[in-house]
Amino acid sequence: MKVHVDRQRCQGHSRCYDLAPELFDVDDLGNGFELGDGTVPAGLEDKAALAQANCPEHAIEIRES
Amino acid sequence: MTDSKVTDWATDFDHTDPAWVQDPYPIWDDLRSRCPVAHTDRYGGAWLPVTHRGVAAVAYDTEHFTSRSVVVSNVKPGPEDLPAPIGLAPPITSDPPFHSLARRLLLPAFSPRAIAALEPMTRDLCRELLDATGGRSEIDAAVDYAQHIPLKVIVGMLGFPQEDADIFRRFIHMVLESVDMPAEARIEQVERGEIVDYLEEQIADHQAHPRDDLTSFLIAAELDGTRLAPEMVRGTVLLLMIAGIDTTWSAIGSALWHLGLHPGDRKRLSAEPELLPSAVEEFLRAYAPVTMARMVAQDFELEGRSLREGDWLLLPFPSANRDPSVFPEPDRVILDRADNRHAAFGLGIHRCLGSNLARMELRVALGEWLARYPDFEVSDPSAVTWSAGQVRGPRSIPVRIAS
Numbered sequence: 001m002k003v004h005v006d007r008q009r010c011q012g013h014s015r016c017y018d019l020a021p022e023l024f025d026v027d028d029l030g031n032g033f034e035l036g037d038g039t040v041p042a043g044l045e046d047k048a049a050l051a052q053a054n055c056p057e058h059a060i061e062i063r064e065s
Numbered sequence: 066m067t068d069s070k071v072t073d074w075a076t077d078f079d080h081t082d083p084a085w086v087q088d089p090y091p092i093w094d095d096l097r098s099r100c101p102v103a104h105t106d107r108y109g110g111a112w113l114p115v116t117h118r119g120v121a122a123v124a125y126d127t128e129h130f131t132s133r134s135v136v137v138s139n140v141k142p143g144p145e146d147l148p149a150p151i152g153l154a155p156p157i158t159s160d161p162p163f164h165s166l167a168r169r170l171l172l173p174a175f176s177p178r179a180i181a182a183l184e185p186m187t188r189d190l191c192r193e194l195l196d197a198t199g200g201r202s203e204i205d206a207a208v209d210y211a212q213h214i215p216l217k218v219i220v221g222m223l224g225f226p227q228e229d230a231d232i233f234r235r236f237i238h239m240v241l242e243s244v245d246m247p248a249e250a251r252i253e254q255v256e257r258g259e260i261v262d263y264l265e266e267q268i269a270d271h272q273a274h275p276r277d278d279l280t281s282f283l284i285a286a287e288l289d290g291t292r293l294a295p296e297m298v299r300g301t302v303l304l305l306m307i308a309g310i311d312t313t314w315s316a317i318g319s320a321l322w323h324l325g326l327h328p329g330d331r332k333r334l335s336a337e338p339e340l341l342p343s344a345v346e347e348f349l350r351a352y353a354p355v356t357m358a359r360m361v362a363q364d365f366e367l368e369g370r371s372l373r374e375g376d377w378l379l380l381p382f383p384s385a386n387r388d389p390s391v392f393p394e395p396d397r398v399i400l401d402r403a404d405n406r407h408a409a410f411g412l413g414i415h416r417c418l419g420s421n422l423a424r425m426e427l428r429v430a431l432g433e434w435l436a437r438y439p440d441f442e443v444s445d446p447s448a449v450t451w452s453a454g455q456v457r458g459p460r461s462i463p464v465r466i467a468s
Binding site for chain 1: 169172173175176177342346403404405406407408410412413414416420421424
């Protein structure tokens with residue numbers, strides 16, 4: 001599983017970083033991005049889903065790889 | 066209230082009517098089912114979408130809707146005094162492309178890491194306020210607690226005198242609640258009067274004595290190699306003062322009001338403080354304080370209604386957050402609601418700049434209150450009073466503390 005933040009949609013609500021700091025970080029402007037290549041380590045799938053379900057801008061994509 | 070009571074909310078709504086101020090949710094529920102975009106001739110003509118879809122459509126459309134005035138009042142800017150794309154209080158009153166420049170300037174000061182650094186000071190402040198209530202069995206959760214927290218934090222960030230708190234509260238009331246006064250009087254009060262004098266005095270003091278705060282930062286900041294115009298410094302300081310204070314004070318107050326009326330939620334949150342982050346989001350959803358506004362920039366069809374250039378439009382994020390097509394059981398507060406894409410901080414490019422600050426203040430304020438007073442109740446629900454206008458929150462919450 002991989003996560004990806006669509007930078008066009010992200011408006012810096014920081015929900016992903018608050019809920020799953022193992023998977024996401026924010027830049028100096030507060031915009032979110034996935035850590036590394038976005039691969040979700042085993043056991044963190046629920047956190048990835050939670051981050052997606054709380055992004056007001058629908059900016060988080062989850063791909064089953 | 067302008068002149069008369071509202072009898073039909075679909076054709077004559079007024080967000081300062083006592084019925085809306087007391088409890089707007091039944092009004093929005095009714096409109097969602099029969100007239101999802103309501104209209105009023107008051108304030109020179111205004112629209113009100115109440116569904117999540119309608120609110121989002123406007124929030125994302127910066128072509129047909131301008132932010133040049135975000136408080137609906139009897140002062141309606143005309144084509145002659147168009148302040149866009151900068152506006153009176155950038156970046157909230159700015160449109161693209163200037164908007165992102167003004168916003169980028171401020172974003173680093175409100176990033177999650179910058180805000181985390183303010184948490185210890187905020188926690189100390191909450192504890193001091195609670196210490197001051199010690200020994201009393203009757204407390205006002207709004208007057209004695211909620212209202213002071215964001216005010217002191219913002220005054221500190223701006224580097225203004227802490228003893229000016231009462232002046233700030235009066236200015237906020239003038240800008241946000243006195244929207245029904247005649248246009249001339251409102252312009253005099255908000256755009257030319259003592260607010261401007263006060264801000265200029267503070268800015269002059271910072272020019273003479275620069276220090277490490279947001280006001281000095283704005284004075285020294287440059288956009289495209291040029292210092293900000295004095296009106297822009299003043300407008301941005303005004304925005305931070307107005308937007309950063311009674312909004313969060315309202316959110317903290319609404320959450321304490323809810324907990325003081327719902328012992329089940331209060332006991333659960335006291336026993337499981339690890340639920341605080343999700344509970345904060347749920348309080349923000351259920352009791353979102355802020356209704357924004359736009360003006361129609363170009364004629365637009367919204368859900369079958371014909372909006373004309375120059376019309377006002379209220380953007381009730383609190384109503385979007387209660388839309389049952391997006392949030393199951395929208396009127397129930399579920400402290401651990403898992404799917405919560407609420408719009409309390411807006412949607413799109415104008416997402417509340419201070420959302421990280423507001424969330425931190427809410428989490429700390431509720432956590433400290435519950436640690437000190439796990440057992441309390443609203444002593445007289447009928448004595449609770451609510452603010453009028455586009456920011457909604459309790460202004461008085463008498464509570465009884467169990468001994």
